[in-house]
Amino acid sequence: MRVDFDPEAMSSGGFYRFMTSVVVPRPIAWISTVTPDGLIENLAPHSFFSIASTDPPIVQFTSIGRKDSLRNVEDTGEFVVNFASEALMRLINATATDFPRTVSEFDFADIEREPSLRVRPPRVAASPVALECRSHTTVRMGNSTLVFGRVLHAVVDEGVLVDGRPSAPLLRPLTKLGADEWGTLGEIMHLNRIPYEEPRPAAASGPAAGV
Structure with missing residues (x-):
């Protein structure tokens, strides 16, 4: 038996909890601004995060409401996506509190910074990958704002590189699930894509053409 959930009949918060329990796992963008x-360097996790374009390279995160990350991006045009790895889970959770804009999560959680190369916001020194971004577009949608940022520079810890690319087993990505649930990488499966091949005409049979 199925159970129906009607967004029109539910509160926005109730359907939010439903949606975030269904769209799982979600990668986490640990955004520094x-x-x-x-004077104040902010750091906050956003679990509505994805790639928007590969050429040019553009990533996207969503701010539900007007959070400090969004305000700072609008005011400065810059942000850094710090990779959320399993080892950093407690620090990431510590920066998820709704602090005033005047409070630096770097300072509150005693998180080590390192300077970025192309933008003003610092990187998280312990994060294995950082994407330095310049704001490309922001789009208001309902109670949220989609923030698109062009990647100007990327930096990767050499210890997570295999054959010149970041390795998922070494990165140990952390994901967000529903409620207060978090997800780790788990089993990795390999399955090649099946290429599409144009159907070939069957070999002619019977008398030769023209006979």
Whole structure:
């Protein structure tokens, strides 16, 4: 027996909880930004995160409501996506609190920074991958804002590279599930794509043409 969930009959919060329990696992963008005066460096996880384009390279995260990450991106045009790995779970969770904009999550959680190469917001020193981004577009949609950022520079810990590319087993990605559930990598399966081949005409049979 199936159970029906009607978004029109439910509160927005209720259907949010349903949706975030269904769209799983979700990669986490650990976004670092800086206030326009450069005094406060913010850091917050966003679990609505994906690639928007590969040429040019553009990533996208969603801010539900007007969070500090969004305000800082709008004001400065810059942000950094720090890779969320399993080893950093407790630090990531510590930065998920709704702090005032005047509080730096780097300082509150005692997270080590390192300078970025192309943008002002710092990188998380312990994160194995960082994508330095310049704001490309922001799109308001309902109660949320989609933030698209062009990747200007990427940096990777050499210890997670295999054959020149980051290795998922070494990165140990952390994901968000429903409620207070988190996910880790688990089993990795390999399955090659099946290429499409044009059907070949069957060999002619019977008398030769023209006979």
